[in-house]
Amino acid sequence: MIMPRLERKHSLATRLFHWVNAPVLAVMIWSGVLIYWANDVYAIRVGGVTLFKFFPDWFYRLFPVDHRLAEGMAWHFTFMWFFAINGVLYVAYTAWSGEWRELVPNRHTFAEAWQVVLHDLGIRKQPLPRRKFNGAQRLAYTGVVGMGAGSLLTGLAIYKPVQLAWLTGILGGYELARAEHFALACGYVVFFVIHIVQVTRAGWNNFRAMVIGVEVARDEDATYERSRIKRSGLAVGARRAVGGSAIGCTAAGGCTSFGAAATGAATTRRAATAGTVTTDAATGGASGLG
Amino acid sequence: MSRRGFVIAGSAGLAGVGAWEWLVTRGEEGGLPWPLRRVLEFNERLATGGFRASRFSPEFPRARARMPRVNGQIGLDPSIDLDVWRVRVVGAADHQAASLITLAEVKALPRVEMTTELRCIEGWSTVVAWAGARLADLAAKTGLANRSGRPTDPRNSPMDLLRYASLETPDGKYYIGLDMASALHPQTLVCYEMDGRPLTPEHGAPLRLVIPVKYGIKSLKQIGTIRFTDVRPADYWAERGYDWYAGH
Numbered sequence: 001m002i003m004p005r006l007e008r009k010h011s012l013a014t015r016l017f018h019w020v021n022a023p024v025l026a027v028m029i030w031s032g033v034l035i036y037w038a039n040d041v042y043a044i045r046v047g048g049v050t051l052f053k054f055f056p057d058w059f060y061r062l063f064p065v066d067h068r069l070a071e072g073m074a075w076h077f078t079f080m081w082f083f084a085i086n087g088v089l090y091v092a093y094t095a096w097s098g099e100w101r102e103l104v105p106n107r108h109t110f111a112e113a114w115q116v117v118l119h120d121l122g123i124r125k126q127p128l129p130r131r132k133f134n135g136a137q138r139l140a141y142t143g144v145v146g147m148g149a150g151s152l153l154t155g156l157a158i159y160k161p162v163q164l165a166w167l168t169g170i171l172g173g174y175e176l177a178r179a180e181h182f183a184l185a186c187g188y189v190v191f192f193v194i195h196i197v198q199v200t201r202a203g204w205n206n207f208r209a210m211v212i213g214v215e216v217a218r219d220e221d222a223t224y225e226r227s228r229i230k231r232s233g234l235a236v237g238a239r240r241a242v243g244g245s246a247i248g249c250t251a252a253g254g255c256t257s258f259g260a261a262a263t264g265a266a267t268t269r270r271a272a273t274a275g276t277v278t279t280d281a282a283t284g285g286a287s288g289l290g
Numbered sequence: 291m292s293r294r295g296f297v298i299a300g301s302a303g304l305a306g307v308g309a310w311e312w313l314v315t316r317g318e319e320g321g322l323p324w325p326l327r328r329v330l331e332f333n334e335r336l337a338t339g340g341f342r343a344s345r346f347s348p349e350f351p352r353a354r355a356r357m358p359r360v361n362g363q364i365g366l367d368p369s370i371d372l373d374v375w376r377v378r379v380v381g382a383a384d385h386q387a388a389s390l391i392t393l394a395e396v397k398a399l400p401r402v403e404m405t406t407e408l409r410c411i412e413g414w415s416t417v418v419a420w421a422g423a424r425l426a427d428l429a430a431k432t433g434l435a436n437r438s439g440r441p442t443d444p445r446n447s448p449m450d451l452l453r454y455a456s457l458e459t460p461d462g463k464y465y466i467g468l469d470m471a472s473a474l475h476p477q478t479l480v481c482y483e484m485d486g487r488p489l490t491p492e493h494g495a496p497l498r499l500v501i502p503v504k505y506g507i508k509s510l511k512q513i514g515t516i517r518f519t520d521v522r523p524a525d526y527w528a529e530r531g532y533d534w535y536a537g538h
Contacts, residue, residue, distance in 0.1 A: 006291070019299070023306060039413030069412065070531030074326040077333055077533070161409065162347045162503050162538040163340060169348065174407060174415050212295030 007217040009132070009209040014099065017090035018210060024082045025188060027075060028151075032185055034072025037065045042182055054182070080155065087148045102132050104142055109135040144191050147184050154181040321531030334535035343475050347502030347538065350405045355419035357485050358408050360492045364526065365464025366512050368491040375460070375496055377480070380517040381434030382452055389432045393482065393496050399423035399431065402479055409538065410506040411527075420500050422481030425455070426474040428516070435470070435518045456523030457499055460514030467523035468501070468508060472537060477502045480513065505536040 010018075036042075037060075043053040060066060094100045112135025118124035120136075128134060133141065157168040157177040171177040199207055209215040316323040322330075376390040402424055409415045429435035436450040455473035458465035472478065478501045482489060489495040494511025501508050507527045517523070528534035 019302075035413065039410075041414070070321060070527075073411075073533065074322050074330060074531065078326055078329040081329075160337070160538055161407075163337070163342070163345055165345060165348055173348075174409060178413065208292060208295075211299050212292055214291070 005217045006214040008213060009215045010213050011097065011099070012213060013093050013097070015210060015213060017086060017093065020082070020086045021090070024079055024086060027079045028083050029185055029188060031072045031075035031079065032182075033063070033065050034068040035076060036182060037067075037072075038069040042179060054186075077159075083148075084152055087145070087152070091145060103138060105135070105138045109138050111135070113139050140191065140194075144188070147187050147191075151181060151184045154178075154184065157181075320529050320534075330533045330535070334533070334537075337535060337537050338469060338471070341471055341537070343471060347406045347477055350407070350417045352405050352419055354417045355405050355485060356416055357493075358416040358418055359414075361410060361412075361506075362464075362511070363492070365459030365461055365510075366492070366494065367459075367461060370460065370491065370495065370512065372496050377497060377513050378515045379428070379432045379434050380515060381432070382437055382519060389434065391428070391432070395431075396423050396428065396480055396497060397482065399427045404477060404479070404502075406477065406500075406502040408500075408502075408506050408509065411532065411536065418500075419485050420479060420481045421483035421486070422479035422497075422500065424476060425478045425480055425499070425501075425516075426476070428480055429455075429474065429518065435474070437520070452518045453520050454518070454523050456517045456519065456525075457510045457513055458515050458517075459510065459512050462514070464510060464526050465524060466499075466508050466510050467525040467528070467534060468504070469535070469537075470518075472501065472503050475501070475503050480516075503538055505538065507532065508536055 033055075036054075040054060044051045094103060112129075114135075115124055115128060116134050116136035119126075119128050153167065154171060154177050156164055157171050158174060158181060161168040161174045161177075168174055168177055171180060205216050313323060313325055316325055318324065319327040372393075376392055377396070379389045379391060381388070400423060401421060403419070403421045405417060405419045407415050408418050435452055435455070437452055438450050451470050451474075453470055455468045455470060456465060457468070478499070481498050481500045482496060484493055489498060494513075497513045498511045499509050499513060522534075525534050527536075
């Protein structure tokens with residue numbers, strides 16, 4: 001068996017921003033529900049029929065959210081600082097570090113994302129090109145950051161509708177801005193469900209990389225493209241045509257079968273060598289798992 | 291490497307949980323753990339610093355106006371004797387001056403009509419047509435918003451201004467505190483008409499406050515006493531976990 005190679009995947013900054021955001025966003029959503037309860041008027045209605053009320057009685061029986069408006073506002077207006085600062089710093093870092101090239105959609109992204117969906121549903125049988133973030137991921141991970149900015153703006157609009165009356169006005173007025181703020185919060189919940197499913201499917205090696213920053217690469221043939229990352233040290237992975245194949249196993253992490261577990265990456269194989277590869281960033285993103 | 295990474299991550303997670311536990315077990319101030327109160331006060335300082343009286347709550351066409359729902363009856367006396375009622379205006383402690391103002395005197399002040407959004411802290415909002423006099427005009431008439439007690443227009447003597455205004459219902463059971471800048475804002479009215487008709491008891495007859503630069507909790511119904519003071523006044527909902535400033 002060829003010795004497994006560790007491949008650096010997520011920078012320390014990325015991991016910190018990610019793991020700060022997770023509990024902070026959870027607090028924002030929870031405290032937001034405490035606030036929403038006080039005027040819980042939203043529902044999905046088609047014609048005159050209410051399809052789903054936010055929230056049904058069983059939700060309120062399950063979660064103790066009633067009569068906690070003051071508490072909700074206090075937590076919300078405290079943690080908003082952590083959410084906003086963490087988010088702004090993350091966006092600034094993504095731009096400065098060059099990692100945005102792997103995250104921001106390019107002209108191939110929509111077509112690729114469609115292929116990812118077909119693949120994940122089992123309709124597309126061919127393997128997907130191996131990248132750090134596939135088209136669907138680029139859309140998701142850029143989109144959710146856009147949603148974060150939207151929550152910040154709609155939040156400010158309903159927090160200071162007089163001092164920031166111009167902002168509230170652009171967003172359609174106080175009532176509409178509140179509804180937009182709520183819709184975005186629902187969006188995070190949808191994102192989270194899909195995210196957890198995909199991370200689970202992608203397997204331990206992939207998840208671990210978001211904690212410790214490195215992933216076990218396997219000695220296999222075939223090539224894949226990775227975008228050049230501006231600051232050295234962050235670009236890892238390699239390209240070399242190598243014969244033969246093996247499944248990489250480590251004592252710590254066990255064995256991963258990339259094929260079945262990977263998000264949008266089918267049974268592809270990676271070469272393992274030292275050194276970095278630089279490729280024209282316009283032609284494709286870097287390979288990787290969910 | 292994996293083990294070390296997870297030990298670090300796990301320790302950070304435990305530290306986070308510990309910080310959370312610390313926060314929720316702090317002593318309360320006005321119904322909130324004191325660290326959260328400090329943050330609300332920090333937010334207030336930012337808001338106060340950024341406050342501009344030139345920024346107005348958006349105004350709407352008169353036709354958009356509706357009567358708002360009746361919400362909050364604390365301190366309301368539905369059988370108040372409107373003939374006997376006066377609004378008591380009190381100045382700074384060292385002057386102990388007080389004026390008793392009749393409704394007719396309030397109506398003699400310049401009449402202001404405005405159609406603005408009432409934004410309840412619960413999250414609903416209604417566009418309402420209000421008519422009344424500016425609280426700033428009433429303060430100028432009595433001269434009680436100034437430290438010196440001189441009957442000068444508070445808008446023209448900012449250094450002499452007391453820092454806060456407080457209002458309470460005649461029975462004293464509902465009371466609100468305001469920073470002076472918001473109290474003297476041009477849209478802050480002592481209001482005697484809603485939707486073109488005199489106030490009904492449930493909406494705070496004969497005189498209520500309407501202050502569109504704040505949440506609706508500050509639009510106290512059925513004014514009994516108006517006090518100008520340098521001491522930060524008590525506020526009913528601030529004692530129950532809400533932000534004292536409550537500004538928009």
